[in-house]
Structures are given as structure tokens and as C-alpha cells.
Amino acid sequence: MRYITGKTKLALLILTLILLAGILAPVIAPCDPLASDLGRTLEGPSREHLLGTDNIGRDLLSRTLYGGRQSVLVALAATSLSMALGFVLGLVAGYFGGGADFVITALSNIFQGLPGLTLMIAAAGILGQGVTSMVIAIAINSWAGFSRIVRGEVMKLKQESFVDGLKTVGACHGRILFLHIAPNIFGTLAVVFATRVAGNIMAVSSMSFLGLGLQPPAPDWGVMISDARQYFRQAPLLILAPGLCIVLLSLSINMAADGLRDWLDTRRDSLEIT
Amino acid sequence: MLEVEGISKTFVKGIIRRETVAAVKDISFCLPDGKTLGIVGNSGCGKSTVARILTSLVSPDSGSIRLDGEDLLWGGRKIFRARTRKLQMIFQHPESSLDPAKTVGYSLEEPMKIHRMFDEKGRKERLARLLELVDLNQRLLDSFPHQISGGEAQRVMIARALSLEPRILILDEPTSMLDVSVQAQVVNLLKSLQKSLGLSYVFISHDISVVGWLCHKIAVMQDGCFVETGETRKVLSSPRHKFTRELLESCRLSQDGCTGGSYPANQRG
Amino acid sequence: MNADIEIQGLNVSFVNRCCVTPVVTDVNILFPEGSITGLIGESGSGKSVLGMSILRLLPATARVEGRCMYKGRDLFSLPEAEMQKVLGKEIALIPQNPTESLNPVRTIGRQLTECVTIHEKRRKADAQKRRDQLLRCLGFHRPEQVSNSYSFELSGGMNQRIVTALGLMNHPRWVIADEPTKGLDAVLRRQVYQVLKEIGGSEAGGMMVITHDILLAEALCDRLLVLYKGCVMEQGKGETILRHPAHPYTRGLLESLPENGMHPIPRADEKKTDSGCRFYPRCPHGSKACGQMLPPETVLEDGRIVRCFLYA
Numbered sequence: 001m002r003y004i005t006g007k008t009k010l011a012l013l014i015l016t017l018i019l020l021a022g023i024l025a026p027v028i029a030p031c032d033p034l035a036s037d038l039g040r041t042l043e044g045p046s047r048e049h050l051l052g053t054d055n056i057g058r059d060l061l062s063r064t065l066y067g068g069r070q071s072v073l074v075a076l077a078a079t080s081l082s083m084a085l086g087f088v089l090g091l092v093a094g095y096f097g098g099g100a101d102f103v104i105t106a107l108s109n110i111f112q113g114l115p116g117l118t119l120m121i122a123a124a125g126i127l128g129q130g131v132t133s134m135v136i137a138i139a140i141n142s143w144a145g146f147s148r149i150v151r152g153e154v155m156k157l158k159q160e161s162f163v164d165g166l167k168t169v170g171a172c173h174g175r176i177l178f179l180h181i182a183p184n185i186f187g188t189l190a191v192v193f194a195t196r197v198a199g200n201i202m203a204v205s206s207m208s209f210l211g212l213g214l215q216p217p218a219p220d221w222g223v224m225i226s227d228a229r230q231y232f233r234q235a236p237l238l239i240l241a242p243g244l245c246i247v248l249l250s251l252s253i254n255m256a257a258d259g260l261r262d263w264l265d266t267r268r269d270s271l272e273i274t
Numbered sequence: 275m276l277e278v279e280g281i282s283k284t285f286v287k288g289i290i291r292r293e294t295v296a297a298v299k300d301i302s303f304c305l306p307d308g309k310t311l312g313i314v315g316n317s318g319c320g321k322s323t324v325a326r327i328l329t330s331l332v333s334p335d336s337g338s339i340r341l342d343g344e345d346l347l348w349g350g351r352k353i354f355r356a357r358t359r360k361l362q363m364i365f366q367h368p369e370s371s372l373d374p375a376k377t378v379g380y381s382l383e384e385p386m387k388i389h390r391m392f393d394e395k396g397r398k399e400r401l402a403r404l405l406e407l408v409d410l411n412q413r414l415l416d417s418f419p420h421q422i423s424g425g426e427a428q429r430v431m432i433a434r435a436l437s438l439e440p441r442i443l444i445l446d447e448p449t450s451m452l453d454v455s456v457q458a459q460v461v462n463l464l465k466s467l468q469k470s471l472g473l474s475y476v477f478i479s480h481d482i483s484v485v486g487w488l489c490h491k492i493a494v495m496q497d498g499c500f501v502e503t504g505e506t507r508k509v510l511s512s513p514r515h516k517f518t519r520e521l522l523e524s525c526r527l528s529q530d531g532c533t534g535g536s537y538p539a540n541q542r543g
Numbered sequence: 544m545n546a547d548i549e550i551q552g553l554n555v556s557f558v559n560r561c562c563v564t565p566v567v568t569d570v571n572i573l574f575p576e577g578s579i580t581g582l583i584g585e586s587g588s589g590k591s592v593l594g595m596s597i598l599r600l601l602p603a604t605a606r607v608e609g610r611c612m613y614k615g616r617d618l619f620s621l622p623e624a625e626m627q628k629v630l631g632k633e634i635a636l637i638p639q640n641p642t643e644s645l646n647p648v649r650t651i652g653r654q655l656t657e658c659v660t661i662h663e664k665r666r667k668a669d670a671q672k673r674r675d676q677l678l679r680c681l682g683f684h685r686p687e688q689v690s691n692s693y694s695f696e697l698s699g700g701m702n703q704r705i706v707t708a709l710g711l712m713n714h715p716r717w718v719i720a721d722e723p724t725k726g727l728d729a730v731l732r733r734q735v736y737q738v739l740k741e742i743g744g745s746e747a748g749g750m751m752v753i754t755h756d757i758l759l760a761e762a763l764c765d766r767l768l769v770l771y772k773g774c775v776m777e778q779g780k781g782e783t784i785l786r787h788p789a790h791p792y793t794r795g796l797l798e799s800l801p802e803n804g805m806h807p808i809p810r811a812d813e814k815k816t817d818s819g820c821r822f823y824p825r826c827p828h829g830s831k832a833c834g835q836m837l838p839p840e841t842v843l844e845d846g847r848i849v850r851c852f853l854y855a
Contacts, residue, residue: 527762
């Protein structure tokens with residue numbers, strides 16, 4: 001029996017709301033997120049500006065609504081890229097073993113050993129500023145996790161006799177790897193993907209906060225927090241609103257990922273009676 | 275006729291301190307068409323390695339395998355593919371013999387796809403006939419491996435092996451994970467298939483009583499060698515080698531068994 | 544004090560969000576003290592569930608009804624703390640999968656003595672003496688050496704003997720052995736058989752052997768219970784049941800043995816339901832009544848109890 005728990009439903013609801021807000025931002029945002037009004041800076045909540053304004057008089061609500069768009073997209077792109085890389089390398093390492101496995105495992109150990117943020121800062125520094133380089137930097141940082149998990153799963157599946165069975169009916173390595181082993185890993189991979197997306201949204205925000213990712217005046221949560229540091233005492237909402245969004249988004253993705261894992265894990269519910 | 279001559283295999287363990295383990299030492303036998311050879315031995319005696327060598331999952335260090343005088347061992351990809359059609363294998367664990375992410379129907383059809391046998395429609399017809407042959411319901415085609423029982427899975431595996439029209443089936447402990455009544459069904463199925471299709475079997479097992487029931491010839495294996503071979507009846511009634519005697523004795527457990535053959539035949543319902 | 548175990552009206556079902564699956568139905572058995580009883584049946588027959596229900600080791604989703612009387616107390620309604628005193632001390636389990644049942648990061652010796660010190664802290668020296676004596680009994684000539692090793696250093700057959708020792712450390716009155724020969728080859732199976740036979744004769748007051756291995760049950764047990772889909776089909780003296788099986792299922796089971804010609808039990812007739820007798824869809828003797836209600840337990844002249852309308 002498959003079912004979805006209440007906790008997962010709540011997570012999915014929050015997640016949908018945040019994503020919808022991002023997608024529909026151009027329609028529902030009351031103001032232009034970039035339009036500044038130097039006459040009305042650092043205002044508190046009012047009827048025109050429901051969450052108030054920032055240091056150069058931009059509408060905080062509109063900026064917060066827009067703020068998730070780019071970081072989510074960048075995080076999705078980076079996670080997809082790192083998953084593709086880790087998936088292929090993990091499959092090769094786990095299935096063929098030997099020298100290929102040795103090299104790939106050594107590489108992934110090195111990358112996992114390096115501190116993530118430093119690695120990303122270094123990569124972004126070498127590649128220069130911009131969205132593309134940020135995607136690449138994050139992918140470099142997170143492929144190793146995927147490759148390790150894929151490798152482990154492949155090595156486990158390789159022991160099952162259906163793989164031997166396929167060899168004895170004449171199936172080639174490509175067929176076994178991509179038509180049979182890979183689909184059995186997709187479930188696990190989906191969960192890891194979801195968890196990594198959450199982590200990578202944080203990474204995008206951190207990089208933007210440090211000035212290495214998205215650049216001001218772009219409406220992005222990381223950039224917004226970075227800009228608002230000095231005005232925290234006068235207008236705490238400037239940091240609280242985007243900060244809360246980051247936390248809620250990551251949390252709901254993580255919780256949804258947990259739910260997804262339970263849902264995919266069909267065998268956990270079947271009772272074995274002997 | 276399958277002729278196996280002087281097959282050996284040594285595994286190397288460890289990277290720095292290399293240890294060699296001789297799994298199979300100089301094994302030879304021949305198997306006439308339509309007959310069954312039983313290989314019995316304890317766990318770890320190398321009997322599964324023999325099966326894996328026969329089906330090319332492991333390549334031997336030396337020796338030859340010939341089917342009707344044709345060499346099956348050394349050769350390119352073409353020979354390998356031809357061989358997979360003549361020699362098929364059934365594994366010990368029926369539950370893990372099928373890809374859990376694919377339907378039974380997909381797994382059954384796949385070997386025919388790989389070998390480009392028939393067109394789409396022809397394959398579907400053949401699937402239906404194969405299921406009939408192993409006495410399975412057509413509904414099974416759409417189910418997933420975790421939804422079917424061990425006995426059913428083993429029948430599916432037999433049907434899949436048969437789809438390639440093999441001459442020889444290698445059966446690696448096909449019933450050791452099944453209940454006795456299911457084991458009886460599967461063994462009887464194998465027997466009737468042998469009669470109708472003229473298949474030869476290499477039946478690997480640690481259960482000497484099943485081997486005695488199914489096999490024409492028997493080979494007793496210990497530490498990678500055949501220590502005794504011969505007609506099943508002769509080997510079981512007057513074992514020559516010490517290990518065969520030990521094996522037979524262990525099966526019996528105690529001397530005064532009452533199910534061991536003495537269960538009166540007229541009681542059968 | 545009389546140490547029989549008596550199960551009365553036991554029903555076990557697994558409760559899921561959507562449905563209730565009965566796994567053991569209306570079981571009434573008396574396990575007399577000092578006897579070796581075999582619980583035989585195929586996978587899905589509920590034999591393990593029956594054994595585990597006595598020890599209260601079923602998962603939380605299981606719903607257990609009925610009573611299990613032991614020394615005048617109902618084990619099913621005993622408080623958790625009281626039950627813990629019974630477990631391992633009065634009734635011990637020899638689990639299946641010996642290798643998985645041992646803690647891989649603790650030495651064998653420590654795991655063995657722990658069984659005793661859990662119940663009484665001070666008896667460490669006694670425990671060690673008992674451990675060495677047991678290991679010697681079970682065919683380990685140098686107990687000190689085995690005590691210092693870990694489960695993964697030993698073979699499957701050796702681990703089986705270790706878990707057997709584990710079960711016997713506290714001189715339990717009852718031992719429940721769950722599938723002791725599963726996956727073992729002929730030689731190891733014989734070793735385990737000999738160990739169980741020996742402890743059945745001397746060490747333990749009584750033993751239950753849960754197994755699908757009919758030949759083992761025959762050689763080891765005085766009494767047999769034949770289970771099918773959660774019902775006890777036939778119970779009585781082992782020899783009587785195996786020589787003259789009364790229930791059609793027992794007969795079918797015995798005929799499936801290679802020794803008796805491997806005649807399989809017919810497959811289930813899909814038109815018949817198992818809401819009455821569980822075996823009705825496969826039974827060659829089925830009558831109308833079989834499909835409608837569970838046959839009552841009938842006591843035959845030779846003392847065994849059969850659940851079949853042929854004898855009702």
C-alpha cells in the first residue's frame with residue numbers, strides 16, 4: 001500500500017505555494033521589483049507596500065516574490081548537471097570496477113574532501129562571474145555525492161542474479177546498464193536529487209550573498225539579504241522575509257523528499273510472513 | 275552431445291598479498307542429448323563455478339567445451355551469441371532473477387528481442403505458447419516480480435530460457451529456495467519438458483534426494499574435483515568414494531526414518 | 544511446577560491502513576513439558592508467526608487474540624517487564640539467519656555471557672563457566688579461541704551452533720528454534736540436527752522446531768503440527784502423522800517429497816474460495832461444506848487432532 005502522510009502533504013503545499021509565487025510573480029507582484037523610489041526608503045509595512053520598502057525604496061513584497069525565481073532555476077540546472085555527471089561516472093565505476101572505479105572513486109573522494117563553499121568560490125573565481133559559471137561551480141561541488149550513491153547501488157544490483165541472467169541470454173553491457181540497472185536506481189536518485197536541490201538553493205543564496213553569484217540589483221533572496229545587512233536594525237523585515245523564504249523552501253523540499261522516498265519504497269510495506 | 279574436457283578455474287584474491295583459490299580443477303564430463311547430469315556437493319565446492327563456466331559468465335583458465343563437436347569456448351562475439359542460444363541457465367534465487375523494475379512480460383520477451391527472433395506479433399504469440407508450456411496464467415505478464423511467488427518466478431525463468439530454443443539447460447539449485455510441494459511441481463515440469471523437447475540438463479544441487487529423482491548420471495564434487503561419477507542408481511546404492519558415503523549419510527539424518535521411501539504407496543489419495 | 548505451554552484460541556492478523564490480513568486462525572495447542580514439537584508447513588503457513596507470537600516478538604502491526612498459558616500465567620497479557628524475565632530465561636529463541644542474529648562488532652564470548660548478566664549482573668564468573676561448557680558440548684574444542692572471535696570470522700554452520708548456545712545459556716525450560724536448517728547443505732544440516740537432538744534430550748525442558756524440512760522434523764520431533772495458511776491442519780505424534788497422514792494436505796505434502804515420488808499437490812482451483820477450509824481450493828476430496836466453514840478440530844482414535852470434514 002502506498003500512501004502519503006500529512007507531513008508530506010504540508011511540505012508539498014508549502015513547496016507548491018512558493019513555486020507558484022515565483023512563477024506568477026509578474027502577475028501578482030504589486031510593483032516592479034526594480035523600480036526605486038528614493039523618497040520612500042526603509043519604510044515599514046503600509047497599504048501600498050505591504051512589507052515595506054528597502055534602502056532605495058523598492059517594494060519588498062515584489063522583490064521577495066521574484067526572489068526565488070532565479071535561485072531555484074539555477075539550483076535546478078546545477079543539480080541536474082551534477083546528477084548527470086555523477087550518474088554516468090557512478091554507473092561506470094560500479095559496473096566495470098577495476099581501474100575506472102579506482103580513478104572515479106579517488107576523484108570523488110578528493111572533491112568530497114574539499115570544503116564545499118571554498119571549492120565553489122574558487123571555481124567561480126576562475127570561471128568569472130555569471131549564472132553559467134555559478135551553475136558549473138555548484139555542479140563541480142555536488143557531483144561526487146551522486147556518483148558515490150549510484151556506484152553503491154550499482155554494485156548492490158550487480159550481485160542480483162537477474163544481471164547474470166541477462167548476460168546468459170546475450171544482453172550487452174549497454175542494455176544491462178541503461179535498460180535494467182539504471183531504472184532500478186531512479187527512485188533513490190530522485191530522492192537524492194530533491195535533497196540536493198534544497199542544498200543547492202542554499203548554495204546559490206550563499207554565493208549571491210557573497211557577491212559571487214547573482215548580482216545586484218537582481219531580485220534574489222541571497223542578494224537581498226546581502227544588501228540589507230546594514231539596515232537590519234531599522235527594517236528587520238528586509239532580512240526576515242527572504243530568509244524565511246529560503247528556510248521554508250529548503251525545509252519543504254527536504255520533507256517532500258523524505259515522503260517521496262517512503263512512497264517509492266514499495267517493498268517496505270509488504271509483509272513477509274513465513 | 276555436450277563434451278566438457280579438463281576445465282579448470284583459479285580465482286585470485288587480494289591486491290597486495292595475492293592468494294589463489296582453485297575453484298574448479300580439471301573437470302571433464304559428457305552429456306548425451308535428452309539426459310540429465312546431476313552435480314552434487316557441499317556449499318563452496320565449486321559447483322556453481324562449473325555452471326558459470328558453462329554459461330560463459332566466467333571464463334575458464336583451460337579446457338574445452340564442445341557441443342556436437344563444435345567448440346563453444348574460444349571464439350568471438352558471434353560464437354558467444356550462438357552459444358547463449360544453445361545453453362541457458364536457471365538460477366537459485368527466483369525472486370532476484372527478474373529485474374524488479376520491469377514487468378514479467380518485458381523480461382520474458384527481452385531475450386527474443388536481443389536475438390531478433392520473430393516480429394512484434396510473433397513474439398507475443400510465442401509468449402502465450404511459452405506460458406502455456408510452463409503452465410502459467412497469461413495474467414502474469416503484466417505483474418511485477420514482487421507480486422508473484424517463488425514457484426511462479428522459477429517457471430517464468432524456465433519459460434524465458436526456453437524462448438531461445440536451447441539444447442541444454444544449466445540448473446543451478448533451481449529448487450533449493452522453494453517449498454517441497456512447489457519443488458515437486460517444478461521438478462515434474464522439468465521432467466516433462468525434457469521428454470517433450472528433448473532437452474539435456476545439468477542439474478546442480480546439494481540435495482541428493484532430488485538429484486536421485488531427476489538425474490540419469492551423477493557427479494559428486496568435493497573441493498573443485500569430481501570425486502565420483504556414474505549412473506545415478508549405482509552411485510547412490512553403492513557409493514565408492516568416502517565423501518559420497520558421507521553425503522548420503524548426512525541426508526538421512528537418523529537411521530530409522532519412516533518417510534524415507536517406506537511411506538506406504540497404497541496410501542496415496 | 545508444570546511448565547506446559549498451552550495456546551488457546553490464538554488468532555493473529557496483520558493490520559494495515561487498508562485491510563486486516565489474518566495469518567493465524569483459531570489455533571489451540573498444548574505443548575507438554577519435555578516434548579519436542581515440530582511446526583511444519585510451507586512459506587506463508589504462519590508457522591514462524593505462531594512461534595514468534597509466543598515470544599511476543601511480532602511487529603507492532605500484528606494483532607494477537609487468544610491466550611498463551613505458561614506456569615499459570617497468560618504470556619500475552621503479562622506486563623512488558625515481567626515478559627522480559629521470561630524471555631531468554633524461561634523461553635529462549637534460536638533465531639533463523641544465525642550470521643545476521645549475531646552482533647558483528649562484539650566478540651562471541653561477550654555476547655554469550657551477556658545473556659546471563661542481563662538477568663543477573665553478579666554472575667559473570669558463572670556465566671563464563673557455563674559458556675565454555677556449552678561451547679564444548681556443541682563441538683568447539685577450544686572455547687577460549689571461539690569466545691575471542693567475531694561472528695564474521697566463523698562459518699555459517701559454526702554461527703548456527705553459536706546462536707544455539709546463545710539460546711541455551713540460561714538453562715531455559717523451553718527453546719524455540721526458528722528454521723534451524725534453512726539454507727544449510729547436507730553436512731551442516733546434520734550437524735545442527737545432532738546439536739538440537741542432544742539438547743532436546745538433555746538440556747532443555749521442551750523444544751519447538753519451526754521448519755519446512757519434513758525429514759528434520761521427523762527425525763527430531765515427538766509431536767508434529769502441520770500448518771497450512773495459518774490453520775493447524777493436523778497435530779499429533781510425529782510417527783503416526785508421517786506414516787498414516789490423515790489430512791489431505793499432509794498427504795499431499797508427504798507425496799511431494801523426492802523420497803515418495805514427488806507428486807505435487809494440485810494447483811488451486813480458482814473457482815473455489817478458502818473462506819471455509821483453507822485447503823479447499825487444492826483439495827482432491829473437497830465437498831460443499833468445505834467451502835462454507837472452517838472444519839472443526841476432530842480428535843481421532845489414535846489421539847491426533849485433525850481439522851477436516853472427512854473425519855468430522
